[in-house]
Amino acid sequence: MEKQESTAGMKASNFVLENKGKLKEFYKIGKLIGSGAFGDVRICLHKESNSQRAVKILYKANMTEEDEKMLLNEIDILKDLDHPNIVKMYEFFQDEKRYYIITEICKGGELFDEIIDKGHFSEQDASVIMKQLLSCLNYCHSRNIVHRDIKPENILMESNKDFNQIKVIDFGISVVKEPDQMINESIGTPYYIAPEVWLKNYDEKCDVWSAGVIMYILLSGTPPFNAASDAEMKTKILEGTFSMEGKVWDEVSDDAKDLITQLLTLETDKRISAGDALSHPWIAEHCDPEFDSKLAKNALFNLSKFRAEEKIKQATIAYIASQLLSKKEKESLSSVFKAFDTNGDGMLSKEEIKNGYEKVFGYSINEEQITAMFKAVDLDGSGYLDYSEFVVATMNEKNLFSEKKLKAAFKMFDKDDSGYISGDEVKESLIRIQKFSDDEINEIIGQVDENGDGEISFEEFKIIMTKMNE
Structure with a gap:
């Protein structure tokens, strides 16, 4: 069953x-950590939250x-995503010459580099990575978002290399698509492109195929389809035949091989979904x-x-959830969130x-309590x-x-920096969420x-915010 987010109410997204101010008013720009065809990636320090x-x-x-169209598309999609394994975007700026996209920082490099260093992974480590990737895909697919470029270069690690x-x-x-819509544009990275993408008739299960390629590489250190040219690669992928024979595969469990086979099934109607893959015995056995x-x-x-x-x-x-929580504050509770998220849909x-109550306390709560x-x-x-x-509701209130x-949140409302929030300022801040009448304001x-x-x-603002338990 698909789960769609409500358009009403208060969302962090x-x-x-777009921040209309100047970047350097809000951020201190630091050292270069990457570069590409369109520009650079640098460390920056958010002055308000440090x-x-x-x-x-x-x-x-x-x-x-x-x-530019692709960039704006990425911004539009990324701003609405709220999942522990999807990079968070905070805001963006632009001036006459540049766009500036502010995201959380990951200092451990790409999964691709980790694969090169390790050769291949244990089933335990591979299952941890695959569970998170499949959870991310399940979350996106439930929102009709198809990533279309799932590959190790697009999976980042933390500096502690915690998988x-x-x-x-x-x-x-x-791309965002209608539930029954098929996509007819061939796009992606050849090694990871699903056969139906080459044929220009596909849906979200193309991401599942790409995940299958990654799982194969994690466990063997080599891709399932390899060729000297894109044309030859296309032919091999369209045939859909791959081998799990050889010394490295002798040590891989039958459950792992079975999941790879289901992920790399040629016929899309028989290919496993990201959601169903999360309940596969291989994931369940290794990812308690x-x-x-x-x-x-x-x-x-x-x-x-x-x-x-x-x-x-x-x-x-x-606002605090969106802009002011530190990475450490969020990720300290991510393990609890993931443990409770038993179906891996990111909610x-x-x-x-x-x-979760049953697991932690040994008893559950009744329907009236959970509804409240x-x-x-x-x-x-x-x-x-x-x-x-979940994070803001489970954090220590003092934090x-x-x-x-x-003070940072008050400043968000206090547009003229007068030290007071007027009705017009409240209206201006809340209009992005829903329209309010003057009586409501x-x-x-x-x-x-x-x-x-x-x-x-x-002081009035502070009293109402800290009146948590009354």
Whole structure:
């Protein structure tokens, strides 16, 4: 069953926007960490949160009209994605000469380089990588997004080389399609292109084929289809025959070989989906999710106490989730999120939260309790807890609403930097989420404006934000 995000309510992605200011007002630019045909990638420091990020600097003079179209397509898709294994985009800038795309930073290099260094992977390590990749694809496919360029070069590692923290990048040639629509454009990287892509008649299962190629390479160190030219490569892929014979394959389990075969099935209607692949015995056997029991207990305790009835508080939390959480803050809770996300779709259902309680505390919660919890935490009204919703609702309150974060969030509303938030400023900040009438704006102001002067001071703002458990 497909799960679509609600268009109403407060989403972290509402705050992933083009920043009309100058880049250097918000970021300190650091050393070069990569370069390509269109520009460079540098480390940058976000002044407001003091966190390191990456800035991709793209020179317009080096780009064709089609290149710019692809870039804007990537921005449009990436800003709405909220998954622990998809690189997060924070915002973007542009001036007369350049585009600047701000994303989270991954310092461990590409999975491709790790494959070159290691030769091939153990089944344990390979399964951890594949589970995350398949979860990412399942999440995208449930939103009708087809990546179309899944390959080891588009999977980044963290500096600690923890295989449980990979990030999928480069959504430049991704496409959003209707559920029954077929795509008729041949595009991608030859080694990883599915046969139906060569034939220009395909859907999201082309990504599943690419994942199968990656799994084959992880376990053997060589690609399933290899040739001296693209034409010869195309012929081999269209035939769809590959070998799992030889010394390296003698040590690979039958379950692993079975999953590769299902991923690399020529006929798409018989090829396994990303969602079904996640429940394959090979994944289940090797990927029993590990998490810190104390961290999980604290997370569920905070989740049960989370309250955000006021619209301005909901918007503030969404803004903090989108722009102000550090990588460390988010990823400290990612293991708990992944452990609870048993079907690997990148979201938590009521049933998965109930099962999480059972797993952590040895007892479950009733339907009334879970419904009340979701009403408080599910800020976008989708019926599921997104990654960012889960993180902000399970964080320690003092960290979530630290003085520094609250001042940054207040500044987001306080457009004229007067030290007070007016009704017009609230309206301007919330209009990106939904349209509010003047009466509704006055009601929102009234929820926070304790002295009734029609404006919100920082102290009034701070009181309503930290009134979590009342």
